Amino acid sequence: MLWMLAAVLISTSAGLQAAEHEGEMGLEQDKQQKQKQEQMNQKWTQEQQQQIGELMSANKLIGKEVQDKSGQNVGEIQEVVINGTDNSVKYVIVSTDQGLVPAPWSAFQKTAEGEPCQVKMQKSELRNAPTIQEVTPAEVSSESLKQEVKSFYGETQTQQKSWQQEQQQQQKEQQKPWQREDQQSEYEWKLDGSGTSMHEKAKSEKSKWQEKSKDQTTEWDKKSWDKAKSEWDKDQQSMKQQSSWQQTAKSEPEKLYMLTSLIGYNVNQPDGQQLGQLEDVIVEQQQGKVAYGFVSYGGFWGIGEEMAAVPWTSLELQSENNVALLDVDQETLKMAQIEEDQIQKLSDKQFAQNIHEEFGQPQWEVFGFVPGEDEKTAAWKEGSEYNKSYKADEVKTIKGTVKSVGTFMPDRKAEPGLRLKVETDQGESVTVYCGPKSHCQKKNVSFGSGDEVTITGSKTKVDGKTVIMASEIKKDGQTLQLRDEQGQPQWQIEGQTDTDQMMQQETIDMQSEQEMELEEEGDVREGGTYSR
Secondary structure, three states, X not given: OXXXXXXXXXXXXXHHHHHHHHHHHHHHHHHHHHHHHHHHHHHHHHHHHHXXXXXXXXXHHOOOEEEOOOOOEEEEEEEEEEEOOOOEEEEEEEXXXXXXXXXXXXXXXXXXXXXXXXXXXXXXXHOOXXXXXXXXHHHHOOHHHHHHHHHHHOOOOHXXXXXXXXXXXXXXXXXXXXXXXXXXXXXXXXXXXXXXXXXXXXXXXXXXXXXXXXXXOOHHHHHHHHHHHHHHHHHHHHHHHHHHHHHHHHHOOOOEEEHHHHOOOEEEXXXXXXXXXXXXXXXXXXXXXXXXXXXXXXXXXXXXXXXXXXXXXXOEEEOOOOEEXXXXXXXXXXXXXXXXXOHHHHHOHHHHHHHHHHOOOOHHHHHOOOOOHHHHHHXXXXXXXXXXXXXXXXXEEEEEEEEEEEEEOOOOOOOOEEEEEEEEOOOOEEEEEEEEHHHHHHOOOOOOOOOEEEEEEEEEEEOOEEEEEEEEEEEOOEEEEOEOOOOOEHHHHHHHHHHHHHHHHHHHHHHHHHHHHHHHOOOEEEOOEEEO
């Protein structure tokens, strides 16, 4: 029995030494990671400043000459079709000899102001491009057209290729040592020849130690295990959140708008009061993302009017009324004042950031930059400054009608949240903060202007604004549950449940593998000890 106990202690000591060694290397890796992240941030800032300088007026595209890559005239631009779902240019409609050609944004070279647009092919090649009879919602929304265009131009998300590569690089930099293919060999345990990584070996040793000597588990070991589980939870939650965002983007149907129809839309507050008119749409050339709407306001009959650069995501388009809803006042518009010919002023990072913060919109949504997963989710987690504003003991229920639907940001780099503007049955106008937009969409409960809703939540102040942080919203027999009775966010509860289930399954699988290994070695379990 003494030799058996010694074997157990030696095995345990080896496991603890490995975990300690991993911890030391983990600290060094964290330090190196921070340095790399700072370098990545500096690199991103430089690239972002260059990228956001490439803005252009979509309105000035109408009627512009189009040439092939050798400079030969092929036609002129008749229309620009905007996808309101992902806020990008869906098609540029070119009037040619063979008809109306809908081309994706990625089919064009970058265009300098005053110069013709240029497609990335010869005129002879363009003759085989898909065409439409007329520019109507039915024609441009056709699924068959979408597939034909994609097939002809070989469009496979080329508009987003640049920033996706940058995002993938950032994700790679954020991986733990044992997750990176190019570093795994440095973190393998070769003692037993299994090649199991130190991370998994530490968890395996922990499991064996608890089973054999539960009363001897040290506090240090417990902390090490808790740290490993915490990191595992964080990784799983991040992957789950990223998957949720991707699935949400794929599932939303496209809402297409014609640029020539959008110009002249009245821009109204949710209560119907007119703020101004939409004069232009500003597009970022790199990806074809719609960045801003230029809104004219003030003045009389066009005299004395001012212009404001409004983040496109702040506008809620209502094509049935030819109206764009904007939940701000004229004082906010004045903060975004700009001259019509000063589009490139928006390439000033600080100027652009101030505008986006004034309207409560994330700048990274426009220009393709995606913050790290921790930055996106931090403000939504229990215990954050935002969630501390919820008062579980001051909950009330109201009934009313949705006047507008928009977004808000609990933090500058957070994932956008769903915001409702509601007029209560008593005639009071209230702002309702729901939760992460992706969580609300995942529940398949959508809201629109005119919906009758019953809202339960806490009336509180967030960033100096009086709002209702909703815990539950009912509409037409549907219920969107956002918080429990204690105010804990439902999106975190569900996320943690999924993580716990995955962790439990991981433990079961690991134990099964260990038992199979022991059986193969001829080990027989007897009374909680091992004998050979």
